[in-house]
Amino acid sequence: MNVKFLNPFLEAAYEVLLAEASVRTVRGQISLSKEPYVTEDVTVMLSLVGAVEGTVFYSLNSPLALTLIGNMLGEKLTTITSLAQSGLAELGNVITGRASVKLAQSGYESQISPPTLLLGRGSTLSTLDMPRLVVALNSDDGPMVVHLAIREGRNMLAKAADIAVPASPRFG
Template sequence: MKAEFVNPFLVSAGQVLQTETGTEVVQGEVRLEESPLESDEVTVLIGVVGRVQGLVLYGMSEETGRKLVSAMTGEEVTVFDDMCESAVAELGNVITGLASGELEAAGYPCKIAPPSVVMGKGTAISTLSIKRLVIPLETKLGSITVHVALRETY
């Protein structure tokens, strides 16, 4: 996988999380994994099509999701309900949208699909033949794992 496919997600995740939640993001060690991945308690999936295609996934615990949404709204969220699910999905959508703009600027125009959310730990999610770069992010609100499974199309 090309570095220019991953860097936009690293930068965008840091910017969006800092802006929306006021928390600093520390990146862990990036690793390459084969499919399938095991879902986290909350996993946001966003499809990408165009000069690059594949999936971007954001995994976290329900607790991290609640804390992120609490920081975004300024109100304590105690239950991971429909509003919380929607807000976490939109957070993934904003990060991916910003990253797709960076991909386009680098010569890889693409579009993103509306986000989907998988609830429940342990579901196998296949990215088929596309390997995933796994990017762990640590914040004071909890851990988020970004999975970037993209390949160039011609």
């Protein structure tokens, strides 16, 4: 796991939470974990494939999830409805998409998968041989914890032929 991949995600998460949900977060300690992750109330999970590959998940407790969605929708929610679920997944999608744009700017182009949402605490989730960088973004309603289990894509060179060639400039 390479720490240089971390900042794009933290920046993106901070920016998106502030812009979309008006929640200001403060970054906590970074740690490296080889242990499986035990799920929180809500986990949004996405994968990256390309020059950076692996899995990223965002875990949060229900109160923070409800605050985020409540702020996004402009109404107070008390349960994580299906609308709220898709809102949370979308949040993960936007954060990761933004991070992937930042990564692409530094030369690591990757595609992100659609999000998957895990609801319920106490299951374990293992990224196997990929250790996770874990960083909490603390808010008044508890932390959103960013877990990054990503690495430089192994097939970066093998896939060189597939790298997109920019479309020819359009004239007129």
